Amino acid sequence: MTVADVRDYSLAGVDSRFATERGLVEAEWFRPPIDPERLRELQVRSNARAARDVLAWFGLIGLFGYLAWAALGTWWAFGAFFVYGALYGGVADSRWHECGHGTAFASKRLNDIVYYIASFMLLRQPTLWRWSHVRHHTDTIIVGRDPEIGFPRPSSLSKVLGVYLPVLILPKAVWRTLQHAVGRIDADARDFIPEDELPKLKWESRVYIAVLAGVAVWCVAVGSIVPALFIGLPTFYGAWLVVFFGILQHAGLREDVLDHRYNTRTVYMNPVFRFLYNNMNYHVEHHIFPTVPYYALPALHQEVKGFLAPADRSTFSAYRRVFATLRCQWRNPGYDEPRPDIPEAEGMGRSFVDTGFVTWAGECHDGLVDLGAAETLAPGSVRRVDHGKDTYALYRLDGDAAENPAGVFVLSDGLCTHGKAHLAEGAVLDCVVECPKHNGCFDLLTGEALRAPAKEPLTLYDVKVHNGRVVSRLTPRS
Ligand code: FES
Missing domain, CATH: 2.102.10.10 (Rieske [2Fe-2S] iron-sulphur domain)
Known part of the structure; x- marks a missing residue:
């Protein structure tokens, strides 16, 4: 590995400048064609459908929370808390994501309510992460621009395994929250959040700290860690599920390319995983068409799959491929997962919808x-x-x-x-x-x-x- 192989993933570093010079910033991305009428059908939002899924999620949290409480003092409690944590600190990620896009419910208010609840469960400041995700969609896996690159190169075994141990990562998020609460906004956040939105970070951080401090006081008052096992700590011990699904989105794929087919992965998953993950296994489709709600992604996949790389057949096969790629990148950071089956984009253009381009008939x-x-x-x-x-x-x-x-x-x-x-x-x-x-x-x-x-x-x-x-x-x- 040479010095040239070490890239600067910060948002104000040398690779950020390179990205601008190479025309990779806020660029046009490849989009496959789709019938506009069909796309319109797929974009329809449903309060009933989203409510069903959110209520099922809350119901499961309530059920396993009750089981964990009932099993306190027994070995069964470990199993119940394990599931409770995954539902709280893991499944919240996909609900946060979809409501952050505003595509789950037809109602803006319902999207916002679930977004704020899920943000707290993940200890993500709502404003910070809303703008972070906007940047992620604008400059997906562009080094120096995308704040959500999960696997900076060079990769290593310890870094990859470390991602699965949120206890190593989340303290950074806690520290960032504390910093923001006192108005010390870091350079990365300033890079993608508009100036007039920055004050919100302070207040959101303070609310989080107040709630968590309240839980801490509750723990002291009852002389037990149990309240924190239900509120606060599940973000840590349940976050493995965020990584379990999230690693399949972009890990090992190509950096600095204006085509989601090369830097994003679609994976066929079983119905349980798809429920937990809100169909985000159709991740290429989501990135290209973010106006399509999660429940329409399987149908969208059918419409456009002929233009995409073949989807991984299962979660297991996707994992095998991801780790084989990451292993190669431990030795050679410039290695990219081969994607030979992507149809040639030549002639497809970059505009994905036949919008009925009109040349003027002239002035009347x-x-x-x-x-x-x-x-x-x-x-x-x-x-x-x-x-x-x-x-x-x-x-x-x-x-x-x-x-x-x-x-x-x-x-x-x-x-x-x-x-x-x-x-x-x-x-x-x-x-x-x-x-x-x-x-x-x-x-x-x-x-x-x-x-x-x-x-x-x-x-x-x-x-x-x-x-x-x-x-x-x-x-x-x-
Ligand atoms: S380009 Fe960002 S909301 Fe329209």
Whole structure:
């Protein structure tokens, strides 16, 4: 191994600069084609489905918590706490993840409630990890940019095994929480969190510390560690399950490549694992289409699998492959897991949805620009329309004009105000458009940014239907 093999994984180091110079930052990524109508079906959210899964999870936590309490003082308690911890400190990860994307429930509020609960169970500050995950999706496994690279190279046996011992890792998270509670925000966090969001870290950290201090006082008061075994410590002794699933996502795969098929893994898993992991075994699909909720990922996989690397046949076979790769990387940090079966991307382009790209029919009389025939845009859908160098998104909302004061058709800027993704490739959910890149949301009646990471409002334009054509002066609505 040479000095050149040692990479700088910090977010303000030399590899961060290299990533920028090489055009790897906030770049366009490969996306396979999919029928836009089918994608729209797959993006539908269900409160009932998500509630069923969350209640089942809470129910299991309650059941095994009760069994652990009932078995206190016996050997059975070890088994009950083992499962309780895995449900609390392990399964919480996939619930945290899906609700963080805002795709589990149709309701933003329900997503947020579960997100905050799961964040506490994992001792992850909600704001810090929301923005960390945004960066992970923007620059997946780009060295110097992605804060969530689990296996920096060079790897080693002790490092890999160390990942399975959260007791070695979580104290760092606790220390970071303490630092943030007193306003000492580290450089990595400052790199991906907007300045105006930083104060939240302080208060979130303080709430966590207050709750954990309360549990500690409770332990002292009753002269027993038992309260902490139920609240707080499960984050440590149950975190092995986070690693058990998480290691299969990206470990050993290629760094610095703008194609999730090379740096992300899809693995077929049994139904129990898929429940515990919220279908995140379809990880390539999730990264490419983050607007698709977890319960639609198996169907999405069927739609696009022909463009992806073949999925690993089982958890066991994926593990064998991951450890074989990591073993090679102990000696040769530049080694990548071979992925010879990925279909050639040549000619597929980078835009994944046939958004119905429109070339202008030209200006009509009275300065109105023709955006195309109204009947060609289905209710609940969106189309990209370009005019010169400008790009717009034209939506046809569900419902009739009486219910929708802005009219059935809405025209907005084509690019998300956060990261310049084409909104025409996102999801239209009632009167909201969700960005395809980081799930930021905008109100299509007002342009207001409803969900981070989108913060700046979206510009809306006048639009109407005239003689069966959608037309606009392209003047911003006041
Ligand atoms: S590009 Fe990040 S929310 Fe749209």
